[in-house]
Amino acid sequence: MRDDSGMSKTNDAGGTYVNPGGEFTRDQRYIATRITADGRDGYPVEPGRYRLVASRACPWASRMVIIRRLLGLEDVLSLGLAGPTHDKRSWTFDLDPGGRDPVLGIERLQEAYFARFPGYERGITVPAIVDVPTGQVVTNDYARMSLDLSTEWTAYHRPDAPRLYPEELREEIDEVNRVVFTDVNNGVYRCGFAGSQEAYARAYKRLFDRLDWLSARLEGQRYLVGDSITEADVRLFTTLVRFDPVYHGHFKCNRQKLTEMPVLWAYARDLFQTPGFGDTVDFEQIKEHYYVVHRDINPTGIVPIGPDLSGWLDPHGRESLGGRPFGNGAPPGPVSAGETVPVEHTPYAAI
Structure with a gap:
C-alpha cells in the first residue's frame, strides 16, 4: 500500500499495508516530539509560535480542530487547512490563494517535514504541528497532541474551558x-x-x-x-x-x-x-x-x-x-x- 514516494496511498494518519493474511495494518510510528509547558523536548508552549495543519476531511485531524475550539486556543495556535484530497507526495494547500499556506508559505505539507527530516520516508500526515519560525514539523503524533492541548496548554485555555482529560x-x-x-x-x-x-x-x-x-x-x-x-x-x-x-x-x-x-x-x-x-x-x-x-x-x-x-x-x-x-x-x-x-x-x- 506504499508507493516509491514513501507516502501511503491511504495516508491520513500514518502509512498502511495489508499483511499476508489480508489484514489492514496501520503504521503508528509518529514523530514523538512534544510541545510542553516546560519545553523539555525543545519546544515550549508559546502563543503564536506554532501552526496546526489539519484537514476537515481527516477524522484524526478533525479531533484536533474540535479540541482546539473547545479549549479556546484559536488565538494561541493558528490553523492551516489543507484541501480534502492529496496526491502521492503530500497534502496540499489548494484551498488557499495561490495554493500556499499564508503563514508557512509552502504549497505542500511535505516541505515542513523535509525541513526537519530531509527525505522523510514515512507518511506525510495530518494533523501536524509546525514550528512557524523554522518552518519545521514538530509532531504528527495525533493521539498525544490532543492530550497535550488539554494538559500542557492550560495557561492559555479560555477561562471557562471544559476539562476534556480530567x-x-x-x-x-x-x-x-x-x-x-x-x-x-x-x-x-x-x-x-x-x-x-x-x-x-x-x-x-x-x-x-x-x-x-x-x-x-x-x-x-x-x-x-x-x-x-x-x-x-x-x-x-x-x-x-x-x-x-x-x-x-x-x-x-x-x-x-x-x-x-x-x-x-x-x-x-x-x-x-x-x-x-x-x-x-x-x-x-x-x-x-x-x-x-x-x-x-x-x-x-x-x-x-x-x-x-x-x-x-x-x-x-x-x-x-x-x-x-x-x-x-x-x-x-x-x-x-x-x-x-x-x-x-x-x-x-x-x-
Whole structure:
C-alpha cells in the first residue's frame, strides 16, 4: 500500500499495508516530539509560535480542530487547512490563494517535514504541528497532541474551558479510547482495506460488536466517561459523523447505518449540535477525500451525492439522561473568522 514516494496511498494518519493474511495494518510510528509547558523536548508552549495543519476531511485531524475550539486556543495556535484530497507526495494547500499556506508559505505539507527530516520516508500526515519560525514539523503524533492541548496548554485555555482529560477519569478515558481506536476508529479502515474475505469478516464483526457495546454503554448515560464531554467523546464522534457518508458504503461497514442505530444516532446528534463539534464538520470535504483519494477502492472517483443530512438537526432527547456538556465550564464562542464551514457543506443548507 506504499508507493516509491514513501507516502501511503491511504495516508491520513500514518502509512498502511495489508499483511499476508489480508489484514489492514496501520503504521503508528509518529514523530514523538512534544510541545510542553516546560519545553523539555525543545519546544515550549508559546502563543503564536506554532501552526496546526489539519484537514476537515481527516477524522484524526478533525479531533484536533474540535479540541482546539473547545479549549479556546484559536488565538494561541493558528490553523492551516489543507484541501480534502492529496496526491502521492503530500497534502496540499489548494484551498488557499495561490495554493500556499499564508503563514508557512509552502504549497505542500511535505516541505515542513523535509525541513526537519530531509527525505522523510514515512507518511506525510495530518494533523501536524509546525514550528512557524523554522518552518519545521514538530509532531504528527495525533493521539498525544490532543492530550497535550488539554494538559500542557492550560495557561492559555479560555477561562471557562471544559476539562476534556480530567485526572480522576484518565484511566477510564484511556481504556475507552484504546478499545474505540482498535475496533471503531481504526476498525472501519480494517474493513475498508481488508485484503481477504476472512480479514474483512473479522474486522466487520469486531466493529459492530464494539458499536453494540457502545450503544449499551450510552443507553443510560449521556457521555462515554463521566457526566460531561471528554476526549473519549471527541474521538468517537469523528468516526460516527463519517459513518453514513463514507464508511457504510465505501468501507463496506453495512450491517446498519448510523441512522439505524438509535442510541448512537441520538448520541452523535447530541454532540453534533453542541458548539465545537458540528460547526467544524464539512461533509462535502469528507466525501471528496475518501471517494477521490481511495482509487484502489473507488476507481472512478465518483463522489456520491447523498446521504440526506437534515436529520443531524433533529431533536435527540439525550438531555433526559442528565449531564452537562461542558461540566462547570461553558460553550465556546462563535467560530473564528475565516474558519467557518461553508453552509452548503452542512445540514443547515436544507433549512
